[in-house]
Amino acid sequence: MTWAPYTCSSTRECFSLRKRLFACHWAIMPASELPFQGWAILTTTDTMISNTRSIDLAVAAPFEGNGAVFIFLGSKHGLPDQPSQRLDAPLREPGPYGAHMFGHGLSRGSDIDGNGFNDLAIGAPGAEAVYLYRTYPVAKIHATLKSQTREIKPERDMVTVTACYWLNTTSQSMQVQHQQLTIRIVIDEVLKRVKFAPMNNSEVTFQAEAELNERCQEFRVQVRYTGAILTPIDLQMHYQLAKKIPVSQQEFCETCAVVDPMDPTYTTEKIHFITGCARNVCVSDLHLSTKDVNSSFTLGTNESLSLTYEITNSGEPAYVAQLNVTSSARLPFSKVPENCRVREEVMMCDLNGKQAMTKGDIDSLTITFDVTQLRGHSLTIEAAVSSAGIDQNPKDNRLSTLISLKEYAEIDASSGPADGLLVLREYPYSAEVSNSYEIKSHGPSILDELSLFVSIPIAYRTAESAVIKPIFNLSSLQMQASHGAHLLPIKLYDQDNTLAMEYPLEDASHSEEIVSSENRQRREIKQDQYAITPDVESKDLLTQEDLSVNRTLVLSCQSSNLTICVRAEMQLQLKPDQPINLNISFNVDLSNVVDLFKYFVIFTDLKMFTKRDPTSSSIVIKRNIKPNVILKYSETPLPIWYIILALIAGLLLLAALTYVLYKLRFFKRAKREELQRLMEQSPKREEPEEDREGSQEEISLEQESYSDN
The missing domain is CATH 2.60.40.1460 (Integrin domains. Chain A, domain 2)
Known part of the structure; x- marks a missing residue:
C-alpha cells in the first residue's frame, strides 16, 4: 500500500475537520446531488471549544469518478444541509484496475502523528492505496x-x-x-x-x-x-x-x-x-399598549393570530425607536411589514417611519403570527419598545400578553355490522360478527393526547342469577385500527380492568403493510333497519323494530349493569379530516345460552377525551352507532312425549269441564212441562181411537225417558 502525509495538489486550498481531520479542496453542493451518498460513513465526537458535544460525519462516494469523501461538520445546531468539505481522489486518471474507488473504506480516526488529534485514513482499493490525512486543530x-x-x-x-x-x-x-x-x-x-x-x-x-x-x-x-x-x-x-x-x-x-x-x-x-434633548442622552417616555386582544384562542380556527400595538411618547424625542415582539412558542410570522425584520423568531420594527418620536407622537403596528403549528395550553406574547436614549418609566415599555389556548372539535362516529341481521338457524349457533367503525374529526382543532375507548359486551347475567353467561370467547376477538397510513396500538382490558391483550398482534401478517388512506376506498356501511343512535333507548328499539320484549336480550355497556363488557383503549393525535378506521370481529357462540331469548341486540359504546379536557367539554360527538342484532332461530320438532302429555292434559281438562256442567244441571231439560202446555193449548177434536192410543203410547215413552233422566 502507498502512504502519503496528505494528497493535496499545489493548486488546492486546504481546510480541516473541526479539531480532527485535515482535508483538501472543499466545495459546497446540495445534499440531494451527492452521488452514492452513504457508501461509507465515519462519525467522530469530541468536546467542542464551546464545551458542547458535536458529531462530524465523513460520507464516502467511491463511485463518483475516482471517488470522493464529503465532510459534514456538526455543531450545537446539528449537521448542516450541505457538506463543509469535499475530498477528491488525488489522481484523476483511472488506475490499472479501473476507478480508484477513493473512499471505499474510512478509518475511525487515530492519532498517527502523535500531535493529540485523530487523523483520517481513506482507502482506495482500485488504486491499491491508502491516503493519510493529518489533522490540524480548530x-x-x-x-x-x-x-x-x-x-x-x-x-x-x-x-x-x-x-x-x-x-x-x-x-x-x-x-x-x-x-x-x-x-x-x-x-x-x-x-x-x-x-x-x-x-x-x-x-x-x-x-x-x-x-x-x-x-x-x-x-x-x-x-x-x-x-x-x-x-x-x-x-x-x-x-x-x-x-x-x-x-x-x-x-x-x-x-x-x-x-x-x-x-x-x-x-x-x-x-x-441624538438631538433635541436636555442632556447628551434623550429621556423619552414611551408607553406600549395593545388594542382589542382576545384572552383566548381556539386552535385551528385561523391560520394566523394578530395583535395591534400602540406606542405613544410623552417625553423627550425618542430616536431610533424600535418595537421587538416574540412569543413563548417561538412562532414564525405570517406577515413582515416593510419597516420590520425578523431575526431568530424576534420581529424588530422601526417606529414612526424611522423618524424621531417627539412628545405626543403615536404609532401603531399590527404583528401577525403563523399559528398553524401552535400547540399547548397557553401562549405568551412578549413585546418591548426601546429607543437610543433612556426611558423615564421603563415599566410601561414592556407588555406580556397571555392567551389561553383551547381545543374544539366536532367528530362524527359511525359504525355498524357488515352483514345486517345475523340469523343462527342450527346448532351450535355460532358465527363471525364483524363491525366497521369510522371516527372522523371535522376540526377545527388538532386533538393532542386523545384517548379513545370502545366498550364491547362479552357476557351477561340475569337479575335472578349471578351466573355470568358469555356470548363469545375473548380469544376470538380481533381488532385493528389505522389512522392515516399507520396502525394504532390498542390495549384491551377485561371486566376487572386487567390488561388482557394488545393489538396489533406480533404475528399478524397484515400489520406489516397499511395501504394509504388516500388510496383506500372504505366500504360504505349499508343503512339497514337497525341504524340507531345511542340516544335511542332499548325499549324504543323493541317498539320500532317489532321485537318481542320478553324474548329479546339487549346487551349495552352504557345503560345496563347486567352486561359484562371489555374495554379497548387507544392513544393518538387526531387531526381534522384524517379518520380513524377501526375493525372489530368476534365469533358469537350461543350454544350454551338456554334462556328463552330469540333476539340478541349488542350495543357497543364509544367515548373519548383529551388529557387537557377529561370532561370532553371541547368535543362534540355526533354518533351513528348501529347495534348487532342476532336471531337465534330453532326448527327442531317437539319430542313425542311433549305431545302425549299435551293430549292427556286436554282430556283431563275436558272431563273436568263436563263434570262441572253436570253439577250445574246444564244437561236437564223441562220436557214434561213443555208437553203439558202444548196439550192444553191444542183444540179438542175427535180423533180415531187408534190415533189416541198411539199418542198415549208416545206420552208414556216420553214420561219414562224423562224419569230416567
Whole structure:
C-alpha cells in the first residue's frame, strides 16, 4: 500500500475537520446531488471549544469518478444541509484496475502523528492505496467592536472605538494558542461621515496577536456631521488567521490552526445621533399598549393570530425607536411589514417611519403570527419598545400578553355490522360478527393526547342469577385500527380492568403493510333497519323494530349493569379530516345460552377525551352507532312425549269441564212441562181411537225417558 502525509495538489486550498481531520479542496453542493451518498460513513465526537458535544460525519462516494469523501461538520445546531468539505481522489486518471474507488473504506480516526488529534485514513482499493490525512486543530476567533457611546450629538467631533479579540481552541500547544490575526475595520463606508484620525481614512488594517485571553486596541475616529442624522454610523470589523496552512503535500505546519468555514468572520456595531434633548442622552417616555386582544384562542380556527400595538411618547424625542415582539412558542410570522425584520423568531420594527418620536407622537403596528403549528395550553406574547436614549418609566415599555389556548372539535362516529341481521338457524349457533367503525374529526382543532375507548359486551347475567353467561370467547376477538397510513396500538382490558391483550398482534401478517388512506376506498356501511343512535333507548328499539320484549336480550355497556363488557383503549393525535378506521370481529357462540331469548341486540359504546379536557367539554360527538342484532332461530320438532302429555292434559281438562256442567244441571231439560202446555193449548177434536192410543203410547215413552233422566 502507498502512504502519503496528505494528497493535496499545489493548486488546492486546504481546510480541516473541526479539531480532527485535515482535508483538501472543499466545495459546497446540495445534499440531494451527492452521488452514492452513504457508501461509507465515519462519525467522530469530541468536546467542542464551546464545551458542547458535536458529531462530524465523513460520507464516502467511491463511485463518483475516482471517488470522493464529503465532510459534514456538526455543531450545537446539528449537521448542516450541505457538506463543509469535499475530498477528491488525488489522481484523476483511472488506475490499472479501473476507478480508484477513493473512499471505499474510512478509518475511525487515530492519532498517527502523535500531535493529540485523530487523523483520517481513506482507502482506495482500485488504486491499491491508502491516503493519510493529518489533522490540524480548530481555533475559534472571537471579536467585538464597541464605541465609547452608542449615541452621539451631531456637534460631537471625536469618538473612541475599541476592538477586542481572543481565541478558543482545544489544543494544548502554546504555539497554536497564539495566532496572528489580520484585522480590518471599516467605519461609515457609505456616507463617509467618520474617519480614523491619524490616517484620515474610513478603513484601517493591522496585524494583531491573539491568545486565549482578551486583547484590545483603541482607535480615535473623527466625526464630521453631514446632515444624515437619522442614519446611524455603521462599524464593521473583519478578521481572519494571518498564517495559512501549507498547500504542499510534503509539509505539515505544527504551529498552524484552522477555523471552521461556517464560523462568522466579522462583527458589527452602530453609533446613533441624538438631538433635541436636555442632556447628551434623550429621556423619552414611551408607553406600549395593545388594542382589542382576545384572552383566548381556539386552535385551528385561523391560520394566523394578530395583535395591534400602540406606542405613544410623552417625553423627550425618542430616536431610533424600535418595537421587538416574540412569543413563548417561538412562532414564525405570517406577515413582515416593510419597516420590520425578523431575526431568530424576534420581529424588530422601526417606529414612526424611522423618524424621531417627539412628545405626543403615536404609532401603531399590527404583528401577525403563523399559528398553524401552535400547540399547548397557553401562549405568551412578549413585546418591548426601546429607543437610543433612556426611558423615564421603563415599566410601561414592556407588555406580556397571555392567551389561553383551547381545543374544539366536532367528530362524527359511525359504525355498524357488515352483514345486517345475523340469523343462527342450527346448532351450535355460532358465527363471525364483524363491525366497521369510522371516527372522523371535522376540526377545527388538532386533538393532542386523545384517548379513545370502545366498550364491547362479552357476557351477561340475569337479575335472578349471578351466573355470568358469555356470548363469545375473548380469544376470538380481533381488532385493528389505522389512522392515516399507520396502525394504532390498542390495549384491551377485561371486566376487572386487567390488561388482557394488545393489538396489533406480533404475528399478524397484515400489520406489516397499511395501504394509504388516500388510496383506500372504505366500504360504505349499508343503512339497514337497525341504524340507531345511542340516544335511542332499548325499549324504543323493541317498539320500532317489532321485537318481542320478553324474548329479546339487549346487551349495552352504557345503560345496563347486567352486561359484562371489555374495554379497548387507544392513544393518538387526531387531526381534522384524517379518520380513524377501526375493525372489530368476534365469533358469537350461543350454544350454551338456554334462556328463552330469540333476539340478541349488542350495543357497543364509544367515548373519548383529551388529557387537557377529561370532561370532553371541547368535543362534540355526533354518533351513528348501529347495534348487532342476532336471531337465534330453532326448527327442531317437539319430542313425542311433549305431545302425549299435551293430549292427556286436554282430556283431563275436558272431563273436568263436563263434570262441572253436570253439577250445574246444564244437561236437564223441562220436557214434561213443555208437553203439558202444548196439550192444553191444542183444540179438542175427535180423533180415531187408534190415533189416541198411539199418542198415549208416545206420552208414556216420553214420561219414562224423562224419569230416567
